[in-house]
Amino acid sequence: MPKDFGIGASSKRREDVRFLTGKGRYTDDINLQGQLHGYFVRSEVAHGMLKRVATEAAAAMPGVHRVFTAADLESAGGLPCGWQITDRFGNPMHEPKHPVLAEGKVRHVGEPIAFVVADTVEQARDAAEAVEVEIEDLPPVLDMKAAVSGDGPLVHDEVPANLCFDWGFVEDNRDAVDEAIRNAPHVTTLELVNNRLVANPMEPRVAIADFDASTGDHTLYLTSQNPHLIRLLMGAFVLGIPEHKLRVVAPDVGGAFGSKIFLYNEEVACMFASIQLRRPVKWASTRSEAFVSDKHGRDHVTKIELALDDDGTFLALRTDTLANLGAYLSTIGSVTPTYLHGTLMAGNYKTPLIYVNVRTVFTNTVPVDAYRGAGRPEATYQLERVIDKAARELGIDPIELRRRNFVQPEDFPYATPVAVEYDTGDYGAVLDKLIEIADLAGFEARRKQSEANGLLRGLGVNTYIEACGIAPSNLVGQLGARAGFYDSATVRVNATGGLVVMAGTKAHGQGHETTFAQVVAEMIGIDETMIEVVQGDTAHTPMGMGSSGSRSIAVGGSAVVRATEKIINKAKKIAAHLMEAAEADVDLADGTFTVAGTDKTVAWGDVCLAAYVPHNYPLEDLEPGLEETAFYDPANFTFPAGAYACEVEIDPETGKVRIDRFAAADDFGNVINPMIVEGQVHGGIAQGIGQALLENCAYDENGQLISASYMDYAMPRASDLPMYVVDHSCQTPCTHNPLGVKGCGEAGAIGSPPAVVNAVLDALNSGGHKVDHIDMPVSPSRVWQAMQG
Template sequence: MNVTIPFEGIGASVRRKEDLRFLTGRGQYTDDLNRPGQLHAWVLRSPHAHARIERIDTAAAAAMPGVQAIYTGQDLAAAGLGGVPCGWQVTGKGGKVMAEPAHPVLALGKVRHVGDPVALVVAETRSQARDAAEAILVDYAPLAAATTIEAAIAPGAAALHDEAPGNICFDWEIGDAAATDAAFARAHKVVRFDTTNNRLVPNAMEPRAALGEYDPNSGEHTLWTTSQNPHVIRLLMGAFVLKVPEHKLRVVAPDVGGGFGSKIYHYAEEALVTWSAAQLKRPVKWTAERTESFISDAHGRDHVTHAELALDEEGRFLGLRVSTLANMGAYLSTFAPAVPTYLSATLLAGVYTTPAIHGQVKAVFTSTVPVDAYRGAGRPETTYLLERLVDVAAREMGMDRTEIRRKNFIRPDQFPYQTPVALQYDSGDYEATLRVALEAADFAGFEARRTEARARGKLRGIGISTYLEACGIAPSKLVGQLGARAGLYEVANIRVHPTGSVSVFTGTHSHGQGHETTFAQLVTEKLGVPFDQVEIVHGDTGKIPFGMGTYGSRSLAVGGTAMVKAMDKIIAKGKKIAAHLMEAAVEDIEFSDGQFRVAGTDRSKAFAEISMAAYVPHDYPIEELEPGLEETAFYDPKNFTFPGGCHICEVEIDPDTGEVAVVNFTACDDVGRVINPMIVEGQIQGGLAQGIGQALIEHTVYDGDGQLLSASFNDYAMPRAKDLPSFQVSTSTTLCTHNPLGVKGCGEVGAIGSPPAVINAVVDALRDHGVTHVEMPATPAKIWSIIHQGRGGADLPAAAE
């Protein structure tokens, strides 16, 4: 009987092997874990945005039932704990290093945002810890708060940190100011644009959680945590906060229910439960409530930008000036300084051949939750700025939106393309993704749909975004020169077992992307091992060589390449074993489809035969080779990878309510080689949902006293199924030229390309009202005001009789 073996290698839409446990409730998340004798922690947080701490009285709380300990910032300082470190240092104009104020694990002397941790209560139960926290008496002396960039840099504004006069963290620039000035001097037209990229609150399904345990016999600390990069947490927490050597500190990230960047960073609670467990000699567990997450998890975006674009008579871009004020929040989170600088301003060329660019970034401390990388990390901010600016330029030049883009695209024959802002792109075809998207969206037929909508009393618009992003930050030498305090390589250990099954130990981490499936497909493709005989192990510093985790769409481009390099070593050793067994020269051994063959003959050995020979070396070249079949490889990329594409959004606005409905959304993305089309499509769709959410409904609102008014799902709107259309998603591929897989990254493209496409569509729908820009989010109240204010509704489209 013939048995058809399904194709499960590169290019196959293999169903995710993780889904069985996730969809049946068998996942193992941090909050699912419980240890014998476990205690529970509650963090008392500041109700003030800026205040001096005059006194903390814990006596009444300490006497409450179940309370085992209460710790304050003074206790931690006395114990010698360090502050939460920043992982990236930016050097600004004139070689001035950024201001880097201390970030205590528990507040010392002052609190600087609502939610700043003030004390830790550890008790027998969570409710006991919470009740005791509410009984702690803290005398605060309120100080003036500055929750906006403008307020923080205003003359006479209260300083959050003595080390940052005027609340400026750094003043940084990139590009050639003189060349840009010269370009503007000869411009036919200068287009100016101002915008604010709205602050967002990440909301993964799983709130953050941490569980610390200490073994007094071995002196080993173990932390289970909701993290995207356990080794980085171990490094930062061990070296800078707890001052524990690596071999005495194990960090485990089990299943993680979404991250989007917010679980990259080292947070205070991780250090608190690890340290307090050692003090009390009992495990300590903390899990955030959702509202607590709003005031403790790093926020995203929050840039205020002025841009100017110089064009010649034919609409070609001559020069670009950009000045950004970036909100850092109250402290520097792990990678915050890199976001508006090296992850954002270095992409100011976008997909265009702008010959002269100058960018400036001032980073500002405010009395708000710290801001850090959130899905896309700087690239959504720059893409939004560029793609809105290009639409404004098209209107002011009287040009078609597609024409102005095509006229300025980097052409395929120009790669590798050196931009004026440091980066060199290796491959791309922006005309191709635009062409595919325009056809799929029936762009040519849009005006008929606009007319039909107007007959129904609706306003219809269409918007385009042609974007580019950078993934897999690298190489380590370069980013080290730019201020990164960690390497950006990745590691893979491939362990082939005697019967030929394979365990892969990878330094990357999955928080919903399907790594256990995609990585197994790489092994199936490369080694010919059946898909169901491949195990992917990640998230445990006790098992994995030092790796850098998952963020910036680096998993396949960097982590996958490390796997390929390790498998190349496996194959090379296997060829030597096979040559010995088949009495052939190593040079004559070929390997494909799981078989080692002697070239030009019918002699072969299956992969499993070679692995068995490696572990049972009865007939083995023992003089030349060690037994076993296990290899490790580290990969440090030569460059970023550069996905790009075109997103087209079509909206319909109800002028009576201001509601914006996304009726069609088309995306054509170049993410390099696609390993699993189904997973890629899912990643893109998820990113589109987040991008549309930012464009239309998500917004973080503080009042003048620094209180977060949008601190729950009652006030912070999240996209729902009814807010989203059925997406049309496709890919158009150019391969990355500097990694063996040709992959580029797909995890963030949806969130990067979609916001400007949505707002461009909204502005297009409102064009007859003289609207040239709508700030995100384009909420119904905002749109209704734009339509009706001063017009009385007289010029609104009338529904057909």
């Protein structure tokens, strides 16, 4: 029988009451007294020398208070990168300055050159058109292979061959992998592209900066997944504001998918302008601006080689990837294609030798950083595509080939050759569940029916593993991280028994206000409505690393557990005193303290009251009050895993692909709220299907983004998506966090693209078209061209 309370219950999301009734409070809903409005003059060319920026005419226009250029920000630092990568030769990566406003050069279309601040946004926009910008065009650097040839133009003059770094992982494996591939009975090789994407959250970015000259306090309201990180980066590294004088507030956030992790130029410019003008300054992105200013995702070109023996046993794996960084290093742009990618190249399999080479490249395009999955979808796509091709070459069923090479339950904990250790899993059980829920036994009958209707039908299968919650801090510090990856929570109990959970995470659609309350309600045995969850305000929450990488429940939730445990332990001392019993004999269940073996009880509310009205209180042992803080630094990643199946139909006359069926079986460890988990998987699959079939960032030869609106960038609609069959009943709890949970937010976006592409290729080959690969997005034109040979 389903639970109706606490952990494991499908409690309705309490957030949805305000969202669905129009009472959400987003950054753009905030307007401050005396507020000014900003508008950016952006580069219209991809690469050029910035010869002149004339602001006089614009500054004289009605309502204009100031026009800022790079010259005004000489005292500001550049936007920092949060992770330093050391290349395979032992050298640190190149870190060219990332200026707030363009200095000397413009390096991508959309780069901000000037910031106009006026009484209204209309006046600021009009004045921006009067700013005269003279740029001497330079040849744009666009193609990654050409960029690193050493013969072409440079994005940054100080970075030879546009190469930020050449990374090898694990370098000690390199020679052994090369030898194994040379001597293997069979080697499958595949070259593929992981297409560039725009995150497109529903809510565009907004920033409102407010400097109070009377107190020296700075407040920044913004759309962010990580307010504490923004405070640290902006305050310490760019504007030199002491952290205790900078408050960052992220109210309700309408989606992010990674794009709101980072410190952006616009946020810094708003704060700088507010300091100079002594007035609040607001900037709100248009959707058109978002396409050329929000960080893009993916954009890898990879050659992957899988060595197998005659029975299909994996012997070695080697990859060589060019990863596009765009024009500048973004906040975590360096780690996304390296440690978040290379550590997942083992997948679910016992491949004994793996070597991953990644060369990161500067180009005259929008900077690239984490997008839902951040490195793990790229790794999974490479691996699962090459396995399918190997199965076809060897004549082995693709499901059987995967099963033969799985890490088995008795192998855990399993140390991979790419420097991570999986703690738990049962990949065979998850695959069996997929076969059941996807009704794969009935596939051949469905294929025959499709053929009778003149359509080609294909089945694609994918298995994946993900690493969630980067950890531990001491290890990632050795690997170049410039921040810790712990999280924190403060639990404050009120005198009447209700409590407030103040978390260092920041929800942007995941339902933290519901799930965190479920965890605490389960631990204490009180109603979830007695618990308030507060996030997103650095003045009211302890230092945390926000929400990204499916870390919120595994890391942030574990901090909540640890703080609540401290609360319970102190409450037990008070209860023991009230009941004149030994603390060791006191239990807490269903909101009541009891003494083992007796009928003595005291209610949770009575103990809370005693903590704040300490007339009968063990003062010699305890301070009054009931409030605790905990920081949780995980010992390891969590490793959710899953198996996905996709069935497509292709119209051979047009190449149009239609997804007919999609099933997902996932192992997320213990599940806090099944309904929320199901929703997270649904959303991820939709985005993965979008990448596989529709979405693509395209630049022309001049570096102009030609897919810069929804007229040109194809987002998935409801009609593009099937009704999914989702299951997360196969649960192997994580062994190293107190909840036994694993991340779920990115799984769908990781497992779905290769399943879709594998299904398309299966359909084509079943129809007699010998096609080994089609790059995403698998558009009708690409499919039709492949069918023509």
